[in-house]
Amino acid sequence: xxxxxxxxxxxxxxxxxxxxxxxxxxxxxxxxxxxxxxxxxxxxxxxxxxxxxxxxxxxxxxxxxxxxxxxxxxxxxxxxxxxxxxxxxxxxxxxxxxxxxxxxxxxxxxxxxxxxxxxxxxxxxxxxxxxxxxxxxxxxxxxxxxxxxxxxxxxxxxxxxxxxxxxxxxxxxxxxxxxxxxxxxxxxxxxxxxxxxxxxxxxxxxxxxxxxxx
Amino acid sequence: xxxxxxxxxxxxxxxxxxxxxxxxxxxxxxxxxxxxxxxxxxxxxxxxxxxxxxxxxxxxxxxxxxxxxxxxxxxxxxxxxxxxxxxxxxxxxxxxxxxxxxxxxxxxxxxxxxxxxxxxxxxxxxxxxxxxxxxxxxxxxxxxxxxxxxxxxxxxxxxxxxxxxxxxxxxxxxxxxxxxxxxxxxxxxxxxxxxxxxxxxxxxxxxxxxxxxxxxxxxxxxxxxxxxxxxxxxxxxxxxxxxxxxxxxxxxxxxxxxxxxxx
Numbered sequence: 001x002x003x004x005x006x007x008x009x010x011x012x013x014x015x016x017x018x019x020x021x022x023x024x025x026x027x028x029x030x031x032x033x034x035x036x037x038x039x040x041x042x043x044x045x046x047x048x049x050x051x052x053x054x055x056x057x058x059x060x061x062x063x064x065x066x067x068x069x070x071x072x073x074x075x076x077x078x079x080x081x082x083x084x085x086x087x088x089x090x091x092x093x094x095x096x097x098x099x100x101x102x103x104x105x106x107x108x109x110x111x112x113x114x115x116x117x118x119x120x121x122x123x124x125x126x127x128x129x130x131x132x133x134x135x136x137x138x139x140x141x142x143x144x145x146x147x148x149x150x151x152x153x154x155x156x157x158x159x160x161x162x163x164x165x166x167x168x169x170x171x172x173x174x175x176x177x178x179x180x181x182x183x184x185x186x187x188x189x190x191x192x193x194x195x196x197x198x199x200x201x202x203x204x205x206x207x208x209x210x211x212x213x214x
Numbered sequence: 215x216x217x218x219x220x221x222x223x224x225x226x227x228x229x230x231x232x233x234x235x236x237x238x239x240x241x242x243x244x245x246x247x248x249x250x251x252x253x254x255x256x257x258x259x260x261x262x263x264x265x266x267x268x269x270x271x272x273x274x275x276x277x278x279x280x281x282x283x284x285x286x287x288x289x290x291x292x293x294x295x296x297x298x299x300x301x302x303x304x305x306x307x308x309x310x311x312x313x314x315x316x317x318x319x320x321x322x323x324x325x326x327x328x329x330x331x332x333x334x335x336x337x338x339x340x341x342x343x344x345x346x347x348x349x350x351x352x353x354x355x356x357x358x359x360x361x362x363x364x365x366x367x368x369x370x371x372x373x374x375x376x377x378x379x380x381x382x383x384x385x386x387x388x389x390x391x392x393x394x395x396x397x398x399x400x401x402x403x404x405x406x407x408x409x410x411x412x413x414x415x416x417x418x419x420x421x422x423x424x425x426x427x428x429x430x431x432x433x434x435x436x437x438x439x440x441x442x443x444x445x446x447x448x449x450x451x452x453x454x455x456x457x458x459x460x461x462x463x464x465x466x467x468x469x470x471x472x473x474x475x476x477x
Contacts, residue, residue: 002361003315019302027282027285027287030285031278031282034277034278034281035272035274035275035277035278036274037274038269038273038274038278039269039273039274040276043275044267046267047264047266052267056378057276059278060280060281061404064281064285066282067285067286068286069420071386072383072386072419072420073417084371087221091218140260140263141263141264144260144261144263144264145264148264159261163258163261164261177429177432177441178432179432179435184225187228188221188224191224191254191257192220194257194260194261195254195257198257198260210393210428
């Protein structure tokens with residue numbers, strides 16, 4: 001969580017003072033915290049949910065929940081880190097809820113399928129363009145976005161927290177409500193699935209590199 | 215030659231220390247495994263190409279406008295302001311002084327020659343010792359209940375911890391205040407124990423009201439791993455000793471209404 005999450009600011013009041021004043025009933029003081037940390041929480045939420053609409057909802061809900069729980073906020077902690085965790089918790093709940101709803105819908109409308117067909121990653125592979133067509137970062141980004149969407153909510157949360165935000169395994173475990181060993185496995189599974197999904201692209205790049213080097 | 219598997223390579227990339235030397239030695243020798251590690255690295259590089267739309271400079275203001283009307287009003291009772299950390303310190307100090315005057319009036323009475331000698335810092339310290347001791351006692355109860363509970367006996371898929379959670383929530387703010395007081399007073403050992411206690415209390419307070427047996431076990435393991443229960447007991451015992459030491463000798467004179475009224 002490297003980005004601008006420091007509690008003190010050259011301009012305006014510090015996070016700690018804003019928290020204290022909010023708790024004292026000064027609602028405008030909370031505005032300082034919202035304006036200061038919204039963009040960062042948005043980026044995290046976007047990576048977890050994969051779209052702006054859901055990300056914006058996660059941001060709003062995270063700040064509403066943080067306001068309600070503000071008395072539980074430990075003074076020695078960092079407000080940015082704290083609201084980040086609330087956002088991550090809410091995002092994972094939301095992802096799980098959506099996934100359950102989708103599975104219910106699919107079960108009611110779909111004919112029985114074989115295991116291979118039901119695997120979202122294999123579906124992505126099936127829908128994927130040929131390796132020749134996969135060139136350039138735009139396609140790679142789309143492919144990666146699809147691969148991320150195909151991960152389970154826990155895998156997605158784990159890889160977002162680990163890769164982009166540099167969170168420790170224990171921090172991720174806390175959000176996933178799991179233990180460290182299981183969390184390490186979740187991160188590994190996410191990487192494995194992403195590798196599988198990107199294999200055609202990686203192979204085509206490898207082939208292109210081999211051609212260029214020969 | 216035995217190649218490293220995907221899991222080992224991932225652990226190596228993640229900085230895992232177990233077997234690190236062996237894997238590093240193998241990677242130096244084996245081009246195939248190096249290439250495999252490189253392919254894994256490409257996945258992480260590919261993650262970096264994912265664009266995240268810039269929400270714009272005014273985004274924070276927009277979020278505020280969207281949520282401002284939904285924030286519940288924080289009505290402060292006339293006395294609630296006293297419980298803000300800074301004011302509470304003043305309140306404790308004021309209470310200590312009042313108790314001091316009352317205490318002196320009741321137990322020691324006026325000294326010969328009419329001079330009243332009071333040791334404000336000692337009395338104040340004693341008030342704090344008693345208060346922190348009580349706080350640690352309540353915390354110890356919560357930790358013991360959680361540590362000794364048998365999730366299997368519940369016979370249910372979910373365990374309701376809402377009552378304990380409420381009590382932990384109530385102690386969080388208090389703990390924060392005492393931790394700050396310890397820090398201000400230069401008592402780093404006490405501050406450190408209260409800091410660890412704070413994390414456990416927050417952990418319990420922020421857990422769902424109903425947890426699975428696995429989640430409950432995870433809370434128990436975290437309490438056990440930090441050894442916080444033992445630390446709390448040790449500090450509590452130390453406080454009791456200190457508190458007994460700071461207790462003044464039995465009064466020699468009868469109390470005087472005069473000093474008490476003055477207070």
